[in-house]
Amino acid sequence: MDKKTIIRTLEKIALYMELQGENPFKISAFRKAAQVLELDARSLAEMDNILSLKGIGTATGAVIEDLMNKEQSNLLLELQNTVPSGLLPMLKIPGLGGKKIAKLYKELQIDSIDALKEACETKKVQSLAGFAAKTEEKILAEIANLQSKPERTAVWQLEPIVDMIERKLLNIPTIEKFSVAGSYRRVKEASKDIDFIIGTNSPQEVREELLNVLPIIKIIAAGDTKVSVTLAVENEIDADFRIVELHQYASALNHFTGSKDHNIKMRQIAKDLGKKISEYGVELEDGTVQHFESEKAFYAYFDLPYIPPTVREDGSEFSKLDQLPSLVTLDDIKGDFHMHTTWSDGAHSIEEMVEACRAKGYSHMVITDHSDYLKVANGLSKERLLRQIETIYELQAKYTDIELFAGSEMDILPDGSLDFEDEVLQQLDFVIASIHSSFSQPQEKIMERLFNAIKNPHVHMIAHPTGRIIEQRDGYNPDVPTLIEWAKEYGKILELNANPYRLDLKTDYLKLAKEASVPIAINTDAHHIDQLKYMDIGVRYAQKAWLHKESIVNTWTLEKFKQFIKK
């Protein structure tokens, strides 16, 4: 049995145990064992002694060995015999955990969401100790809600909601400081909810104001330091607001940025020093609480460098601290190499795009409008492209502080041919090849198209290599590891498309590209000057894959970039 399946089985065992109302530490021991396997880069065959791994003991080790040798786990089979599988989905109902579900099953033989619904409707549930009429109503409401609310919301859907909330918070005068936190701040592709930290001297007023100004469908909780609501926005989503005093702000921001695993690791570090981390500060052995000016000061207190939110993930970041200074940052970015103008489907003129890039302090940039094939995007014919090249070069005369390059985002056609002949391509400084059509072709055909582009000596880069839209469509399903091999062999750039719709390539592939030393360009693909800001999310997304400055084409000097594209 492969490693992934074994990891999932351990997690499944934990779920079943949860439903039995098992000891929470026993349950987390199985989750921990799954995580230990996951974090270990080796394959199962390469691990000669599973039991030597910290976190895997006799019981979890036995399960792993069962799965390796007999393809099944006796423990899981036993659990599945005692716990009906219909209980699993009940864990999705907010307010219900393992213990309550176990009780419902034991006392009322409720073994599915449907059975639970009926028992609530016939008021059987309120007869149980620990349950009452209010709980019954809440369960019914949550069951009804279960289908309507998506489990995760994509980062590009969250962005406008976060903007809206930030505008509201700016208008509440009693709020001194605020920041989005949670997985959004860590640039996860999708999140379950939105978290905000608010620093204020008047928590009561802020709480009232929040409830007044936010578009609220439902108040989930409204305590002294925490307001939880469901927001009335296009795709309804929950938002948590944590209200703290200013001296607690840095600790609260750190705590609610997470991840959970990162926090647990930090707390273990503190505990070894006899200290206790909470969202309010660090409690010393004598009971006094240490506060921090910033997250940086918080980490420094534990002799750690500042760990950016983007890499606060599974805990493995603590073993890679020496790499932090090499990570790409927005300050390292010297140019943007994929953007559109009114010549095709962009909103601004070439000159307006240049001015916007100058304002960002870039030293060079590439204009890359669509090519002939993409009629819906007003793609440029050969003649228009040649005229555009001239226009760009003429415009260059106006500027000494930024160098303009003429490029194209050229389509790779469904039959695998390229939209421009070589004699046109060789007049361009920078050629991007992209797939925008016939996504459903078999992988073999898609790869043939990509190979035709990669092997063309005039092509410099493949844009948005998989064509995915986060949480919405998978793209054209190329064999990315092979694509990375080809890029390495032919010396081509792969793009990390920074538009939050795409973030393509995704992290796992970026890591592969890094291992293969394939250069990555982070590009905004801007169709409007406002979209040039996506460089920021692109860079932070790249940090999640631990991409170093030198592997990012946008950090190269103008001279190095010129050398690369002229070769």
Added chain:
DNA sequence: GCCGTTTTCGGCCCGACTGTTTTCAGTCG
């Protein structure tokens, strides 16, 4: 269930909120 150069037993990250309670259990992040 797992762990240990202060521990082989007694901890395991820590606190807020709700709903059920008369001091707390369960859930959540």
